[in-house]
Amino acid sequence: MNDKHHDVFASAFEAIKRARDVAQAIVAIKDAYGVDHVTYHMAHMISGNYDQPFVRTTYPDSWVSRYLQHGYVKVDPVVQEGFVRQLPFEWREVTMTDAALVLMQDALAHGLAMNGYSVPIVDKVGRRALFSLNTSMADEDWTAFVSGEAEHLSELGHRLHRLAVFEVYGEHDPVPRIGPRERECLALAAQGKEYTVIAQLLDLSEHTVRAYLKSARLKLDCSNIPQAVGKAVKLRIISL
Amino acid sequence: MNDKHHDVFASAFEAIKRARDVAQAIVAIKDAYGVDHVTYHMAHMISGNYDQPFVRTTYPDSWVSRYLQHGYVKVDPVVQEGFVRQLPFEWREVTMTDAALVLMQDALAHGLAMNGYSVPIVDKVGRRALFSLNTSMADEDWTAFVSGEAEHLSELGHRLHRLAVFEVYGEHDPVPRIGPRERECLALAAQGKEYTVIAQLLDLSEHTVRAYLKSARLKLDCSNIPQAVGKAVKLRIISL
DNA sequence: CTTTAGCACCCCCAAATGTGGGTATCGGTA
DNA sequence: TACCGATACCCACATTTGGGGGTGCTAAAG
Numbered sequence: 001m002n003d004k005h006h007d008v009f010a011s012a013f014e015a016i017k018r019a020r021d022v023a024q025a026i027v028a029i030k031d032a033y034g035v036d037h038v039t040y041h042m043a044h045m046i047s048g049n050y051d052q053p054f055v056r057t058t059y060p061d062s063w064v065s066r067y068l069q070h071g072y073v074k075v076d077p078v079v080q081e082g083f084v085r086q087l088p089f090e091w092r093e094v095t096m097t098d099a100a101l102v103l104m105q106d107a108l109a110h111g112l113a114m115n116g117y118s119v120p121i122v123d124k125v126g127r128r129a130l131f132s133l134n135t136s137m138a139d140e141d142w143t144a145f146v147s148g149e150a151e152h153l154s155e156l157g158h159r160l161h162r163l164a165v166f167e168v169y170g171e172h173d174p175v176p177r178i179g180p181r182e183r184e185c186l187a188l189a190a191q192g193k194e195y196t197v198i199a200q201l202l203d204l205s206e207h208t209v210r211a212y213l214k215s216a217r218l219k220l221d222c223s224n225i226p227q228a229v230g231k232a233v234k235l236r237i238i239s240l
Numbered sequence: 241m242n243d244k245h246h247d248v249f250a251s252a253f254e255a256i257k258r259a260r261d262v263a264q265a266i267v268a269i270k271d272a273y274g275v276d277h278v279t280y281h282m283a284h285m286i287s288g289n290y291d292q293p294f295v296r297t298t299y300p301d302s303w304v305s306r307y308l309q310h311g312y313v314k315v316d317p318v319v320q321e322g323f324v325r326q327l328p329f330e331w332r333e334v335t336m337t338d339a340a341l342v343l344m345q346d347a348l349a350h351g352l353a354m355n356g357y358s359v360p361i362v363d364k365v366g367r368r369a370l371f372s373l374n375t376s377m378a379d380e381d382w383t384a385f386v387s388g389e390a391e392h393l394s395e396l397g398h399r400l401h402r403l404a405v406f407e408v409y410g411e412h413d414p415v416p417r418i419g420p421r422e423r424e425c426l427a428l429a430a431q432g433k434e435y436t437v438i439a440q441l442l443d444l445s446e447h448t449v450r451a452y453l454k455s456a457r458l459k460l461d462c463s464n465i466p467q468a469v470g471k472a473v474k475l476r477i478i479s480l
Numbered sequence: 481c482t483t484t485a486g487c488a489c490c491c492c493c494a495a496a497t498g499t500g501g502g503t504a505t506c507g508g509t510a
Numbered sequence: 511t512a513c514c515g516a517t518a519c520c521c522a523c524a525t526t527t528g529g530g531g532g533t534g535c536t537a538a539a540g
Contacts, residue, residue, distance in 0.1 A: 023309065043290040048479070049323040049368070050283040051293040052313050061305035068308060069263065073292050083289040128289075179516060192467030194496070208518050214498080215516085224498070224526090227432030229466040233473040234480050239288070240470055419486060434526070448488050454529080455486090464496090464528070 008032050008149075016159045021167050022056040025160055029133075030058050033149075036113045037134040040160050043083050043127065044236055045168055046175070054168060059134075063110035072106075075099045082118045082130035088150060090143065091116035115139065117146045119157040125175040126183065126237060129164065131157035175235050182216035185209055187238040190229040248272050248389075256399045261407050262296040265400055269373075270298050273389075276353045277374040280400050283323050283367065284476055285408055286415070294408060299374075303350035315339045322358045322370035328390060330383065331356035355379065357386045359397040365415040366423070366477060369404065371397035415475050422456035425449055427478040430469045 015028030026038040042054035053073075057064060066072070073079055077100040078091055092115065096104070108114070113136035121129040131153070135142055146153070165173060178186070181202070188198045195213075199206040213225060220235075222228040232238045255268030266278040282294035293313075297304060306312070313319055317340040318331055332355065336344070348354070353376035361369040371393070375382055386393070405413060418426070421442070428438045435453075439446040453465060460475075462468035472478045 041290075044287070045291060047284070047291060050281075050313060050319070051285060051287060051291040052311065053291040053293065053308070054311070056309055061301045064305035064308060065301035068293070068304060069296055071292065071294070073290060079290070181517070189466050190470035192463040194464075196496090205519060207520050210497085211518075211520090217498090223432040224434075226429050226465045226469040230430035230469040230473045230478075230480055233470045238470075240474050421487065436526095444487095445489060447490050450527085451489075452487085453527095457528090 008034075013152075013156065013159070016156065016163065019163065022054075022160060022164045025163055026056050026058060029156060029160075033133065035133045035135040035137075039132045039134070040129065040157075040164060041079070041082075041132070042129045042161070042164050042168070046235055054164060056164075060111050063107065063112060066106070066110065072103055075103050077103075078116065078118055078132065079130065082120050082132070083128050085120050086122065088117065088119040088146075088154065090146065091118065092139070113137075115142045117142075117153070119153050121157045121161045123158075123161060123165070124177060125173070126178075127165075127175070129157070129161050131160055175237065176219045176221075178216055178219055178232075178237050179212075182212045182219070183232075183237060185212040186216050186229065186232050187240075189213060189225055190233065190238055190240060248274075253392075253396065253399070256396065256403065259403065262400060262404045265403055266296050266298060269396060269400075273373065275373045275375040275377075279372045279374070280369065280397075280404060281319070281322075281372070282369045282401070282404050282408070286475055294404060296404075300351050303347065303352060306346070306350065312343055315343050317343075318356065318358055318372065319370065322360050322372070323368050325360050326362065328357060328359040328386075328394065330386065331358065332379070353377075355382045357382075357393070359393050361397045361401045363398075363401060363405070365413070365417060367405070367415070369397070369401045371400055415477065416459045416461075418456055418459055418472075418477050419452075422452045422459070423472075423477060425452040426456050426469065426472050427480075429453060429465055430473060430478055430480055 011028075011032045015032060016025045019025035019028060022040050026040055030036075030038040037058045039055070039057035039059065041057075045052055045054050055064075059067075067076075075097070077094045077096055081089060081094050113134050115137060116132055116134045118130055118132040121131060123129075133146075133153070137145065181204075184202055185198055188201060193201065195206050195209050198204075199209045202209065204212075213228070216232075217223075217225065217228040220228045220231045222231055229238075233240060251272045255272060256265045259265035259268060262280050266280055270276075270278040277298045279295070279297035279299065281297075285292055285294055295304075299307075307316075315337070317334045317336055321329060321334050353374050355377060356372055356374045358370055358372040361371060363369075373386075373393070377385065421444075424442055425438055428441060433441065435446050435449050438444075439449045442449065444452075453468070456472075457463075457465065457468040460468045460471045460477075462471055469478075473480060
């Protein structure tokens with residue numbers, strides 16, 4: 001947009017490249033952009049024995065702890081929207097339930113600011129994450145700022161996500177690339193639909209459906225549909 | 241064991257009955273038993289869009305936040321053991337990795353005590369949870385104490401778990417009761433095994449395997465095996 | 481004491497699936 | 511340019527599964 005904007009982006013960008021983990025990176029972004037808080041939240045890891053969210057934030061401990069122990073993630077309208085939407089949004093735009101208003105009040109009491117901007121991230125294997133900035137900047141200034149920085153923030157979000165995936169899984173990402181059609185077929189198979197029904201629903205021939213399910217099965221390294229469905233659900237390629 | 245022990249249990253027990261949520265209950269248990277900290281941790285909820293652990297603890301915010309943001313749950317030897325073992329154990333008994341020692345040092349720095357006792361909980365539908373006490377009491381006193389209270393602590397753990405399940409799912413628990421044999425068959429089916437193979441592995445006739453998978457399928461309200469496997473994985477009846 | 485629930489076993493057959501081959505187009509990358 | 515992966519389609523056959531019907535035992539719950 002202009003030189004100032006380019007500068008903050010460039011320094012944040014460099015910082016991410018230097019950062020060894022997401023925790024460092026978000027602090028660098030916070031400093032570069034001069035916002036109150038920065039958060040990166042991966043929707044889900046491929047967990048074994050227990051639920052384990054991947055969250056890195058500059059919010060104060062008291063708020064993080066409170067958020068976790070109150071199960072606020074179920075109520076938080078930013079998270080709700082962020083893991084459904086495709087495009088970035090300002091927090092002011094989201095619709096608030098009563099519970100969300102309570103949460104917002106609580107958040108203010110714990111040192112969070114009113115305005116925010118969140119970038120939903122969806123990677124090639126369908127994993128979702130949310131990259132959020134929180135600021136006490138006045139409405140107009142903030143809106144002007146994010147509209148100018150939208151592309152940069154998207155870029156930063158994706159970088160952050162790559163860093164996070166590396167931090168969680170290391171070199172080798174366990175999720176194979178399943179094509180959208182393959183995913184759809186798999187999802188419908190997981191809902192108990194038969195080949196013929198899936199074909200009708202997706203407006204394909206039964207043969208094609210078979211071919212998709214076969215290739216999905218092979219990519220998942222499975223010998224039959226039940227196994228493939230199980231693995232797809234475990235890897236959260238499909239959500240049911 | 242003796243009157244003093246009975247008294248603390250009785251008051252904790254009453255407090256749980258009065259408690260409206262797990263957060264209240266653990267504080268009551270902490271007070272009744274005079275320990276430093278009390279924690280309840282459900283291994284996993286049936287999540288939709290994101291990972292969401294159910295944890296209620298009296299640990300300080302700084303530790304909760306640090307634990308979450310460092311992904312300590314992957315390292316914590318108490319959690320590792322607790323979600324695998326069947327029987328209660330003292331923290332002193334668990335084997336420490338290097339990473340675990342780092343965590344322990346960090347924990348001490350954040351106000352946690354050295355000694356602890358954890359009760360693994362496994363409910364009728366196979367869900368796991370961990371109920372832990374943390375204390376700065378001296379080794380011998382603590383060991384004497386928990387050995388006398390083992391049964392009571394087990395009872396409290398299960399009460400807490402019932403409270404937690406109610407808090408999460410309300411009146412209706414979404415997980416149907418799948419028998420152990422049914423679960424085994426389902427698990428093997430989810431691994432891509434055929435009826436005949438499952439029969440061999442479980443030393444059953446193929447017909448019996450079919451019967452188990454059929455009843456599991458019906459309990460899960462599914463029309464075929466892929467759907468049943470998908471649902472079982474989602475509901476974490478089987479873990480793959 | 482009866483009922484219920486889980487476990488173990490058996491049979492049949494129409495329908496669905498797995499498994500092996502194919503063809504062809506399109507867009508991106510090497 | 512040539513190659514690759516994803517998309518979309520097609521065929522045939524042996525094997526597996528679903529869904530229907532059963533029997534009988536044991537152990538816990540009413």
